Amino acid sequence: MNKLLAMVCLGFLLTFQSTTKAQVLDSMMEVYANRYPQEKVHLQFDKGAYNKGETIWYKAYLMTGIDLSYISKNFYVDWYDGSGNLLMHTVAPLFQATASGSFDVPANYSGNKLEVRAYTRWMLNFDTAFLYHRNITVIQPQVKTSIAIPKTQVYLFPEGGNLVNGLNCRVAFKATNQFGNPVFIKGAIKNNKQELIDSFMAEHDGMGSFSVEPKAGETYQIYWMDENGQSGTTALPTALPNGATLSVQPAPDKAILFVERSANDDPLYKTMYLMAQMNQQLVYKSRINFSAKTSVVADLPTTELPTGILQVTLFNANWIPVAERIVFVNNDNYSFQPRVSFPTVNLSKRGKNTIEFFVSDTAFANMSVAVTDADVPVDDKHSIYTDFLLSDDIKGKVYNPAYYFSSNADSVVHHLDLVMMTNGWRRYNWADLAALKTPAIKYPPETNFLKIEGKVYGSNNLGGESSFLNVIVQGKDSSKQFLVLPIHRDGTFEQDGVFFYDTVKLFYMLNGKRSSNSGAVVSFTNGLYNLQPRHVSINSTLTNWSDSMALRRMQYFMDEQERLRKLMASATLKEVTVRAKVKSALQVLDEKYATGLFSGGDSYGFDVMDDPRANSALDIFTYLQGQVAGLQINMSGGTPSLTWRGSTPDLYLDESPAQPDMIQSLPITDVAYIKVFRPPFFGSVGGGSGGAIAIYTKRGNDGKKNYNANTPGLDNTILGGYTRFKQFFNPDYEKSTDAFGDDVRSTLYWNPFVLTNKKSPQVKLDFFNNDISKKLKVIIEGFNADGKLTHIEKVLE
Known part of the structure; x- marks a missing residue:
């Protein structure tokens, strides 16, 4: 984390006095932030639910705090069935803190959900409760499932962590069923004498709060009844005989802190300390003099903070934590807004449509776009906002997190504060920090591919x-x-x-x-990290699609796809004429020389060996001059300089990075093949915003030494690499409509890499409708180099 957050002071509290223990905590927090940054993950999927046999496409984004994460080079996604059995372990390379991939839902899959777990190897060193996981619905039509008997569980959370005798404390509650979904409850609080203390009622998604002032010798229970008529009791935690409490009330531009201690002479509570941190960065620290008072109210200004979760900790005189609370700060400073337009909208059968992006920011932006039939289910409860700003930083399920970003109304802010009080979070182990103990690192960061x-x-x-x-x-x-x-x-x-x-x-x-x-x-x-296949405990929560129209639409797509499959399988071929397309010389060269991300792609190819122009060229750069539109090669000054779309293309010699002087000194007679990749080129470590030029020297029967892999006696083995993913097929109906069969795709377009920068702020994308959709939904997500996020939804009709 390189961004320095502003230090915030409580104005009327006494000035901070440094202590040895305070200095230790300060320095250790800095060590944790610099050496052990926490990565966070968001995945955008092309849609929210899938039929059997369909492909799931995804784009992964990584951040540390409010910055893009460049810690890791490899990204892992594990796909489990509903019983916790591993279906597939996949790995993809990370470029510009992003990765993309796909997964095919088995055609014979019988479950109604998949669970996705995504992570980097570095993330496995820390609390695995914060690894990304998401349930994906698989539509299973005409399958009757038994309705589970609801079982309500009620959880109680004293604000700050503990009840203290004689101190008024707010207690939050959360009621869920066995699937983690919210349940409405209401009830009453009684003491062990069965005296009524107060009544309560859930305010939002099974959450609410009440206040209680514990008394010595008394215990407390809540008596509740849920929406299904079931009743039960839940005991409040036992109160401490003395101590201190911390209460936080979010407000515009500030958080209001209320600290209260027991009215005794315990020296541990005569002097106390408050510390606040966000994204592993210390943003506030202060000392409270309680020698002449038992309570303090103060405003903590938040206007200079980024949007996210602020963690406030109260320490006693020995710097031992006695209360802790998180609060959400929303300064609406987390997004950038690309200008998205649709110059061409044609919703007729196989009609052509055009999307144009314009990003006025000068920062590099990396986005993904999905276009689907607007009537199929989409995941409208999660987004890049909800994951990076909320869900990735707390434990437990947040039901419908998108709601908390829908408005800045007081009611929404209050409901979000209930989420803060009823979920766990990324806690520092303060005892470890005080003891100078650092995390045990079993998995070093993967800094190479x-x-x-x-x-x-x-x-x-x-x-x-x-x-x-x-x-x-x-x-x-x-x-x-x-x-x-x-x-x-x-x-x-x-x-x-x-x-x-x-x-x-x-x-x-x-x-x-x-x-x-x-x-x-x-x-x-x-x-690479090698996951050993094992059965895992699956989060049983699942989004239940209550939209009957969406389910019918998915059923329609499934029926059409199944009809076409059977039609193709039963077709009788009376006469088959096989026409083989002869590969061009450039295709043969590309298959021979280019590998991995260098193979295929949007590029120019040059067969140098059979090009007479190569005989008169002084070097490779003079050979390329004027050959590629937009590529500028300046030979003045001795060392050549190259620019393309305002950036410098990366150079590769036999797919290894090279410098211009090395390429210039290479005899062109040793060169067999040259590929010039249009920007961006994802084979480059930096994202290849200027494209790339790959030079391949002669090999094998081209006159170079031929290393014969079939030499008798050589031992051999097979080594696995990155998972080969499907590429989304985008038909071009302008060229031909007869070459394609019936088009019943529910995902019309998927592009995981839409890139803009200062020199190229605009991108134009074309896609074609299928045979049946009359209304389309467009979802765009991404981030820029400054760590700002974007989420845009549009409907074309």
Whole structure:
């Protein structure tokens, strides 16, 4: 976290006096913030519910506090069925703190939900209760399910954490059923003498509050009845004989603090301290002199704070926490607003539609857009706002979090404060901080993408100058790369900067000897987190779609998709004419040389070996001059400079980063193939806002040394890489409508990477309607380089 939050003071409280313990807590909080930042996750899905056999597309966003997170390079998503069985463990590379992927719902899936858990390996070092998880509805038509008997549970939460005899305390409550969904209750509070203390009633989504002043020798219970007529009792926590309480009341531009202590002479409560932090940053600290008073009321200004959860802690004279409370600060300073327009709207069958984005901010923006049939279910209860600003920072389920961002009305603010009082949060272990104890880090941050690493067993004389492992990496497209990996004295070896999807085959030998004759055993890993399949406890909460029209619409799409599937399966082909499309020379070169994110893509290709112009070019840059529209190459001054759309393209030599002088000195006669990627190029670490130029040198039968992976005696193994995800298919009906069958897609368009910057603030996107939709819903989410968020919903009709 690099952003410095303003220090806020309580004006009428006595000035702060430093103590050794206070300094320890200060320094340890800074250590935690700098060395152990907490990552948070949001996933945008293309829609809110799915049929069997459909593809789920997602875009992942990562933040630490109010900043984009660049801690991790790899992102993991685990897909579980409703019983907690792992269906698939996927991994995707992170670019600009984002990743994208997909998951196919099995065609024979019988459950009515999936659970998604998403995280980075760094996040596994901390409280796993804060890992992202979300239930996804799978529509199962014509399946009768038994209605579970509701079971209401009531939870009580004294404000600040404890009741104290003789001190008035507000107690919040939350009533839920066994699925975590809210239940309305009402009732009364009685003491152990069955005397009525007060009555209560839920105010919003099963939540409410009441006040009680405990007395010595008394215990208390609430007697409640729920909306189904069931009744029960819940005991209040036992009150402490003496101590202090903390109450916080949110208000415009401030939080009103009320601190009260027991009326005794305990020196631990004659001097007390208040500390507040947000996003792991200390924003307030003060000392309270209670020698002549038992209560204090003060205003904590919040106008300079970012939007989010503020944690306030009350300490006694020995800096031991006695009360803690969180409060939500909403300064409406968390968003940016792209200008979205629709120059072309055509909702006829296969009609063309156009979306235009314009972002006036100069900061780089990274967004995703989903267009669906407007009558199918969408997840309107969660958004990038609700996850990053609320749900990711508290424990437990927040029912319909979008409601709390729908308005700044006093009622909504009050209801959100009930959420603050009835959910757990990211707590510091103050005892650990005071003892200078830091978290145990089992999983270091993944600062690289893939690796080829491992260990050699059973071989002597390792670690010398001649200890190398020769490896040939062969992709599924038969592309090959030769690596020479130094072996350390402990037998380990590693190669960073590897990038591939699916799997590769590794052929290897030790020090020029066939490993089968050396007696050595070599193990390989890709450096990624390897989840061991296991049964997990699934959050049983599930969004119940009460919108019968939406369910009927999903049923219609399912029936149409099933009809087309059966029609295709039963079709009799009387005469089949097979026409094979001959691959172009550039396609052959691309399959031979380009791998991973360098293969395919929106690019220009140049067959340098068979281009007569290469014979007269002084170097690669003079060869490319004038060949690519928009790419400017300036050769004045000796070292060439390149610009494209206001940014500098990244250079790669055989898919490894290179500098202009290195490329300029490369004889063009050694070059086989050049690819120029239009901006942005996601194979670049920085996001590739200026595109990229990839130069491939000759290999194999092009005249370079041919490393033969099929040489007899070479040991080999298979190594997995990133999960290969589906690409969303966007048909182009302007070119041809006869080449496609019936179009019954419920997701009309999905684009996980819509990028803008100062030089390119505008983006234009085209998509086509299906055969049946008459109304479309557009949802846009994203963030910019300043950590501002956006969420936009539009309906086309």
